[in-house]
Amino acid sequence: MSRSRKVEPEAAVNAAMALFWTHGFAGLGTRQIEEETGITRFTLQTTYGGKMKLYLTALDAYLDSFENSDLMNNVEGDLESIATFFEMRGNSNAMPNIASQGCFMLNSMIEFSSSDPEINLRADRYFRMLRQWFGSALERSRENGSLHLDLHIREMTEILLSTALGLNTIIRAKGNHGAGEKMAVSIARMVRTWGPSEILPT
Amino acid sequence: MSRSRKVEPEAAVNAAMALFWTHGFAGLGTRQIEEETGITRFTLQTTYGGKMKLYLTALDAYLDSFENSDLMNNVEGDLESIATFFEMRGNSNAMPNIASQGCFMLNSMIEFSSSDPEINLRADRYFRMLRQWFGSALERSRENGSLHLDLHIREMTEILLSTALGLNTIIRAKGNHGAGEKMAVSIARMVRTWGPSEILPT
DNA sequence: TGCAATGCTATCCGTTCGGATAGATACGGT
DNA sequence: ACCGTATCTATCCGAACGGATAGCATTGCA
Numbered sequence: 001m002s003r004s005r006k007v008e009p010e011a012a013v014n015a016a017m018a019l020f021w022t023h024g025f026a027g028l029g030t031r032q033i034e035e036e037t038g039i040t041r042f043t044l045q046t047t048y049g050g051k052m053k054l055y056l057t058a059l060d061a062y063l064d065s066f067e068n069s070d071l072m073n074n075v076e077g078d079l080e081s082i083a084t085f086f087e088m089r090g091n092s093n094a095m096p097n098i099a100s101q102g103c104f105m106l107n108s109m110i111e112f113s114s115s116d117p118e119i120n121l122r123a124d125r126y127f128r129m130l131r132q133w134f135g136s137a138l139e140r141s142r143e144n145g146s147l148h149l150d151l152h153i154r155e156m157t158e159i160l161l162s163t164a165l166g167l168n169t170i171i172r173a174k175g176n177h178g179a180g181e182k183m184a185v186s187i188a189r190m191v192r193t194w195g196p197s198e199i200l201p202t
Numbered sequence: 203m204s205r206s207r208k209v210e211p212e213a214a215v216n217a218a219m220a221l222f223w224t225h226g227f228a229g230l231g232t233r234q235i236e237e238e239t240g241i242t243r244f245t246l247q248t249t250y251g252g253k254m255k256l257y258l259t260a261l262d263a264y265l266d267s268f269e270n271s272d273l274m275n276n277v278e279g280d281l282e283s284i285a286t287f288f289e290m291r292g293n294s295n296a297m298p299n300i301a302s303q304g305c306f307m308l309n310s311m312i313e314f315s316s317s318d319p320e321i322n323l324r325a326d327r328y329f330r331m332l333r334q335w336f337g338s339a340l341e342r343s344r345e346n347g348s349l350h351l352d353l354h355i356r357e358m359t360e361i362l363l364s365t366a367l368g369l370n371t372i373i374r375a376k377g378n379h380g381a382g383e384k385m386a387v388s389i390a391r392m393v394r395t396w397g398p399s400e401i402l403p404t
Numbered sequence: 405t406g407c408a409a410t411g412c413t414a415t416c417c418g419t420t421c422g423g424a425t426a427g428a429t430a431c432g433g434t
Numbered sequence: 435a436c437c438g439t440a441t442c443t444a445t446c447c448g449a450a451c452g453g454a455t456a457g458c459a460t461t462g463c464a
Contacts, residue, residue, distance in 0.1 A: 002430085002431065002432085003429065003430040003431050004430075004431060004432095029420075029421065029422085030421075030422055030423080031420085031421085031422095041422085041423075041424095042423095042424090042425090044422095044423090045422090045423065045424075050422075050423075051422065051423090
């Protein structure tokens, strides 16, 4: 058989994910990938198919872990789950350090604009996931009778999507979750006003 | 005296703005700047101080034109102005083509993260402008009695900021304003529910 | 009409880019 | 112990990068 790998593929992809997440695609060189992941430039070509393929692999891994997270698979999700989602995103203690770099998928969409079909596919997957999760949580709230009747679920879903993107933007721009805390708390509180009680504690 | 310039500085900076806006900083080479703006690489160094300085100049011009726009200087701005702002942003016919590339400042924040002090200064200016405009429009609505008493102006300002960022993100990701229309309309409608009448037409 | 000033053209520089290649090395089945 | 195989190390490549420089062209004023 063959010589054993210096770095396990999973660890390598995770390390590459963090690097691309932080520096973007154009901002990260293959030599830096080599240094910080342990992947040699040779292996980058032969095993991972080059820089762009590795990037897409890392992005897929990112979306996979998002999709497989406890949060996204909580079949009991309702209005309160949504509020908690935003509160967590803006809380430094609840999030890993890397999340201070915003959202990898969002960063990717901004860098590539809509010019790369492979990126577009993944962006669509991301939007689908978020809309689906927000939408079904709102539906569940409606069924529970804990959502105002005059709210449009489709429209509220768009609102939630936009605020989630905005929150990740400001976190990246400021470089820490704390900077998004005020925004996250505001969003969470707004979401709760969509529930039956609309009294806001001051 | 000296030889006259081939390209007027203002036109050159505007052309550079559109290029950086579209391709980002790392994604745009000095030779491409040369070809598409008429600025020679020589002049880029001597007159504009290099690629980064030109980028910052273009970014400042972007923020200036934003600050000096009719919209931002409407001293009568209220809840309806905010709703209109979002509707316009998502309307292809009301926006210049370049706006399908999202917001130059947002793109810049994502690309540079929080690593460049010069970019951070401009990001802060941008946030200040948006928060100030949203905030004062909300205050005016409150004074007019056309804002729900139980709404917190500071928190609604954060919501509006996040949705504005999110809207620009999705427009860039999709490559056209139309893609943001559903989101924009949803945001506008939510804003109007903050007014005295909370009945939503279906 | 000549002169000083400035932008122009053309070329060169060193660096870094992503990727390719050749030979050394380590591994596991036989 | 040997051998095939896959990964390693160590280069090398052409291209593109941002920037620098020398000399030509053009300008308005003296």
